[in-house]
Amino acid sequence: MIEGVAALYILMLAAFVGFEVISRVPVILHTPLMSGSNFIHGIVLVGAMIALGQAETGLEMTIGFIAVLLAAGNAVGGYVVTERMLEMFKSSDKKEQGK
Amino acid sequence: MSGIVELVYFATAVTFILGLKRMSHPTTARSGIHWAGIAMAVATVATLFHPEIQGRYILMLLAVAIGGGVAYLGARKVEMTDMPQMIAIYNGMGGGAAAAIAAVELIRVAENPMLAETHGAMALWLGVLGALIGCVAFSGSVVAWAKLDGRMQKSFNFKNQQWVNLAIIAVAVLFGIIIATTTPGPFTLIVFFALALAFGAMMALPIGGADMPVIISLFNAFTGLAVAMEGFVLDNAAMIIAGTVVGSAGTLLTQLMAKAMNRKLSSVLFKQFGGAPSGEKTEVEGSMRPTDPSDGGIQMAYADKVIIVPGYGMAVAQAQHKIWEMVELLTERGVDVKFAIHPVAGRMPGHMNVLLAEAGVPYDMIYDLEEINNEFEMADVTLVIGANDVVNPVAKSDPDSPLYGMPILNADQSKNVLVIKRGQGSGFSGVENHLFYLDHTRMVYGDGQKVVGEMIASIKTL
Numbered sequence: 001m002i003e004g005v006a007a008l009y010i011l012m013l014a015a016f017v018g019f020e021v022i023s024r025v026p027v028i029l030h031t032p033l034m035s036g037s038n039f040i041h042g043i044v045l046v047g048a049m050i051a052l053g054q055a056e057t058g059l060e061m062t063i064g065f066i067a068v069l070l071a072a073g074n075a076v077g078g079y080v081v082t083e084r085m086l087e088m089f090k091s092s093d094k095k096e097q098g099k
Numbered sequence: 100m101s102g103i104v105e106l107v108y109f110a111t112a113v114t115f116i117l118g119l120k121r122m123s124h125p126t127t128a129r130s131g132i133h134w135a136g137i138a139m140a141v142a143t144v145a146t147l148f149h150p151e152i153q154g155r156y157i158l159m160l161l162a163v164a165i166g167g168g169v170a171y172l173g174a175r176k177v178e179m180t181d182m183p184q185m186i187a188i189y190n191g192m193g194g195g196a197a198a199a200i201a202a203v204e205l206i207r208v209a210e211n212p213m214l215a216e217t218h219g220a221m222a223l224w225l226g227v228l229g230a231l232i233g234c235v236a237f238s239g240s241v242v243a244w245a246k247l248d249g250r251m252q253k254s255f256n257f258k259n260q261q262w263v264n265l266a267i268i269a270v271a272v273l274f275g276i277i278i279a280t281t282t283p284g285p286f287t288l289i290v291f292f293a294l295a296l297a298f299g300a301m302m303a304l305p306i307g308g309a310d311m312p313v314i315i316s317l318f319n320a321f322t323g324l325a326v327a328m329e330g331f332v333l334d335n336a337a338m339i340i341a342g343t344v345v346g347s348a349g350t351l352l353t354q355l356m357a358k359a360m361n362r363k364l365s366s367v368l369f370k371q372f373g374g375a376p377s378g379e380k381t382e383v384e385g386s387m388r389p390t391d392p393s394d395g396g397i398q399m400a401y402a403d404k405v406i407i408v409p410g411y412g413m414a415v416a417q418a419q420h421k422i423w424e425m426v427e428l429l430t431e432r433g434v435d436v437k438f439a440i441h442p443v444a445g446r447m448p449g450h451m452n453v454l455l456a457e458a459g460v461p462y463d464m465i466y467d468l469e470e471i472n473n474e475f476e477m478a479d480v481t482l483v484i485g486a487n488d489v490v491n492p493v494a495k496s497d498p499d500s501p502l503y504g505m506p507i508l509n510a511d512q513s514k515n516v517l518v519i520k521r522g523q524g525s526g527f528s529g530v531e532n533h534l535f536y537l538d539h540t541r542m543v544y545g546d547g548q549k550v551v552g553e554m555i556a557s558i559k560t561l
Contacts, residue, residue: 018347025123031449037345044326051203053152067199068162074193077170086129088456
């Protein structure tokens with residue numbers, strides 16, 4: 001078990017990482033990045049699988065099943081949409097726009 | 100085995116952060132999503148060997164196949180213009196999954212209070228909070244999706260709406276506290292989840308038009324947080340770190356979007372904008388002067404410098420391919436062509452960039468508001484296609500206008516302005532656009548794709 005204070009440290013550090021990563025992003029990448037972060041919280045799939053794997057009663061299994069179903073949709077859909085958007089980013093010969 | 104699974108989760112969290120970092124630069128963006136995708140796949144497979152999973156493998160694979168399959172097909176065939184609502188619905192699914200995990204765990208605790216001891220009090224509180232946030236993200240995203248997809252009326256308001264919402268969330272929080280501190284019965288759990296779902300829907304219902312991307316981004320951050328909270332319940336480091344990173348990144352992104360529109364997040368959430376009538380229309384002097392597409396094309400062909408301002412209308416008309424064809428022709432003739440993108444052009448920041456990229460426009464021809472705003476006075480022609488509010492000069496001149504204070508593209512300062520527009524209606528905000536009435540502005544009415552096609556034809560005859 002991740003103990004109370006350690007958990008707070010993890011939260012705080014991860015939150016700073018999120019801020020840092022986004023803060024230097026050019027506007028043109030805002031939508032793809034929102035979509036990309038949408039994919040990343042698809043990691044909820046892992047938790048949904050564990051919840052279903054622990055389920056004992058029929059009710060728990062039903063809800064666990066729904067959890068895995070939704071989470072898989074989040075992960076797969078998020079990936080495909082982001083990939084399709086980023087696929088279109090091509091650069092012409094003169095690299096690096098003047099910032 | 101459990102050690103290896105933990106190690107995989109650790110590596111997943113690190114790869115997610117690196118992937119997100121790569122996604123934040125145009126040249127590395129594609130590899131970023133690939134990295135994150137591989138990490139996700141590895142983590143999913145490793146989870147099959149998680150020591151706490153006692154079976155249900157067939158159910159698990161079935162759910163993954165159905166959920167993943169439907170999402171894959173949906174994401175493959177959707178048009179680029181409809182991307183915002185797809186992001187909304189996939190985000191909602193993530194929030195729903197987090198809430199469902201919480202439901203399973205809370206039911207298990209309710210049936211077997213001994214489990215509460217092993218989970219620990221803090222995990223229980225975070226689990227309940229995650230359930231609340233996840234439910235809100237789920238129902239809110241579904242409403243946002245339905246609205247953007249045109250399945251629901253644009254906005255929905257009634258008297259004392261904010262007080263009703265406040266009451267719903269207050270009672271939901273109260274039930275949450277009961278669940279976290281006692282051994283709850285099924286009734287308590289059902290009411291809690293129902294109220295949380297209701298609140299999410301109520302939050303998204305009154306929001307319309309240009310504010311939609313802001314609320315979607317906010318729900319995206321919510322889902323991230325909910326995932327992190329459930330990560331604590333399941334003691335899963337990958338969920339905690341990935342969820343928190345998305346939560347904070349999403350919050351910042353939401354603020355950036357709101358700022359780009361010069362709107363406070365609070366006023367997006369608690370006031371109505373686009374949907375409500377904007378009161379009296381300001382009288383505009385003069386009239387709009389129409390012109391032919393072919394004249395407009397010739398005017399651009401003989402110009403030295405042309406700036407193109409695209410808006411949502413371009414997306415609706417799917418005119419981006421034609422525009423790029425025209426730009427290539429103009430460039431061949433030696434015309435300096437640039438694209439100017441307002442941060443909120445379209446339905447999401449970067450929406451226009453994605454569409455232009457799809458048509459083959461290199462991203463280094465595309466400029467942000469700050470980069471290009473001083474160049475408009477040097478432009479011989481500014482071509483506005485399907486954009487309205489983002490070039491409306493009243494944002495600078497009329498303090499009574501609802502647009503006042505929003506940074507705009509200075510299209511009005513260029514020597515000539517061509518506006519391609521379907522009809523004479525006003526923009527999202529319902530505010531009359533003074534740009535259209537200026538002496539050096541010419542209106543070209545018609546479908547964007549058709550009009551640009553005619554412009555191309557006239558340029559070719561030269």
